[in-house]
Amino acid sequence: MAHIPFLDSTRLLHSPTALATRLKRDGYLCLRGVLPSTDVDAVRRHVLAVADDAGWLLPATAAGAVPIADPTAAVWDPDPAYRQVHRRMWTHRPVHALMHHPTLLRVITAAIGTGDVFVHPRKVLRAAHPNPANPASTSLDGGWHQDFPEVQGSPNTLTVWAPLAPVTPDTGALAIAPASHHEGTLPLRLASTAVGWEADVHPSLIHTGPMNPGDILIFTTHTVHRGTPNTGPGLRLSIDARYQPVQEPINETCLELRDETYGWDAVYAHWPTLGDDPLVRYWQQQPLNVVPYDQRYDRWREHTALAAGARREPLARRALEITAQYSQADVAARAGTLLAALPVVKPRARAPHP
């Protein structure tokens, strides 16, 4: 598997047509210095202040270029303590505002190539912890995947991934399989990733590399990508969000909060001005074509996980855990029974980079 640096498309920023053409060809764009560093810095400082307060960092490292994680801190998702800290980071208004930045929206509009762009409300803030032995690093490993089976809705949806602190070989990075979006929605295989699955591909060419705050990656909802392991001492901080043509279908779950312990009102309770804030429930003013979540992907995963569990395939473990946790009672109970009978395989040491 050859790793080469991202193809830098920054010089195409002056030409909407060139951006859209490059995105269509490669399935991604790497653009340097798009977001103003002051805005990114403000978000990073907030996230690190919360991380520091929660004891995630070694003392006095929060202000450094790469904040050093406290290796003894017990942090993993979905541990409730982790979730609480993450919630304090995520509910901060500038975290959301950053992904609505006018400069960013201009670039996305050019890349999408249509008039009005809708910004999905559910931005994703990631604090990828180091130390492969720490469950946090596993719980954030999505493996090779496409966003479409989860995001659904418009096939013209784009993801923007933006680092909040320097991304180096140590922190791990985002890795992209260029031109992989031409294959459409790919089948999945069982894997010991966060979700128990990954796209059934073995990319021969990977584009990846260092990024700085202000840089962005834009990729399509069918582009195969993954986060690479964080093998250094620091946190990898990033934020990602999804964008689509406003008139095209949007899956209902993209407007909801995934963590059902709190809703949008609880998010806005932390924001300074509620009344006329254009970011508060802004999607309710948009002419959206909201469509139901297509459950066929989930049903297929459940069915295949149960079948692999019945064959006692060790690789079915994570998919069965997810099924036992999230599926309907009868399916969850069956997954639990199969899990208990699954042979335990000692995990192999993880390679530093895929």
Ligand SMILES: O=C(O)CCC(=O)C(=O)O
């Ligand atoms: O940041 C990461 O580690 C993975 C990000 C990702 O998979 C995504 O943005 O869809």
